[in-house]
Amino acid sequence: MIHEYQVTGMTCSSCVAKVQTALLTVPHVSSVVISKEEKKATIKMSEHIAVESLQTVLESRYSITELAPAVFANPVSTYVGVSPTVERKSLFETYKPVLLVFFYISLITSLVQLWNDSFSWMQWMQHFMAGFFLVFSFFKLLNLEGFADSYRMYDLIAKKFKGWPYWYAFIELGLGLAFLVNFNPLVTNLITFIVMTVSIVGVLQSVLNKRKIKCACLGAVFNLPMSTITIIEDGLMIGMSVFMILNHFLNN
Structure with missing residues (x-):
C-alpha cells in the first residue's frame, strides 16, 4: 500500500536526505519518495503504519501528517497519486x-x-x-x-x-x-x-x-x-x- 504525507520543517537537500533515511528505518516501509518543493512524502509500506510511529523516528523539527486517503485506479497495482511528475x-x-x-x-x-x-x-x-x-x-x-x-x-x-x-x-x-x-x-x-x-x-x-x-x-x-x-x-x-x-x- 502507498500513502502520502505532508512533511514540514525541510529546508534543504540535507533535510530531505535525513527525513528519507529516518523513514526507511521504520519496519514495513519499503520505499520513500520525498518532494521538498511540495513538502510531501510518498511512502510504500507492506502494512499500515500509524503516523505516530513515523513521527517517532524523525527529529523534532520535522512534522509529518497524513494527507487524504490514497485513490487507486486499479486495486492491484496502479496508484494514481504517486509522483506523477517522476513517472512522466x-x-x-x-x-x-x-x-x-x-x-x-x-x-x-x-x-x-x-x-x-x-x-x-x-x-x-x-x-x-x-x-x-x-x-x-x-x-x-x-x-x-x-x-x-x-x-x-x-x-x-x-x-x-x-x-x-x-x-x-x-x-x-x-x-x-x-x-x-x-x-x-x-x-x-x-x-x-x-x-x-x-x-x-x-x-x-x-x-x-x-x-x-x-x-x-x-x-x-x-x-x-x-x-x-x-x-x-x-x-x-x-x-x-x-x-x-x-x-x-x-x-x-
Whole structure:
C-alpha cells in the first residue's frame, strides 16, 4: 500500500536526505519518495503504519501528517497519486546531469588524444578517470553533509562508520589528482578498485531490492534515483582500474 504525507520543517537537500533515511528505518516501509518543493512524502509500506510511529523516528523539527486517503485506479497495482511528475520523466531527463558529466569528460579526454600524434587508450582511461573523480568529488564537496546523509542510506561502510562518507569524498578528490598527474599508477588503480568495489556492493543491494532511494554519486546537488545507471557508473571505474592493473603487470 502507498500513502502520502505532508512533511514540514525541510529546508534543504540535507533535510530531505535525513527525513528519507529516518523513514526507511521504520519496519514495513519499503520505499520513500520525498518532494521538498511540495513538502510531501510518498511512502510504500507492506502494512499500515500509524503516523505516530513515523513521527517517532524523525527529529523534532520535522512534522509529518497524513494527507487524504490514497485513490487507486486499479486495486492491484496502479496508484494514481504517486509522483506523477517522476513517472512522466524519460531516462535522459531523469539522469541528464550524470549523462552530461560523462559526455563532457569523454569529449575532453578524446580531444586530448586527437591532439596527440597517436591515440593512446591507456592515457585516455587515465584522463577519463581523473575527470570522473575530480568532477564527482566536486559535487559531493558542495554539500558534504547532504552527501553523507544520502550515502549512509545504502553504502555498507557508511552505515557502520558515520565518518566514512566524509573520507570517501576526499579519497575521490585524491584519486582524481593522482590520475591527473599519473602518480604511482599501480597503487592508484588498486585503491580505485578496492574503493569502488566496496561501493558497488551497497548499490547492487539497493537496486536488486528495488529500494527507491536517492543516489549520492553527484552529492546532494541533484535528486537522482538509484538505478542500473549507478551500477554502470561504478562498474566502469572498476573495469578500467582492472584493465590498467593488468596492463601494468603485462608490461613489467
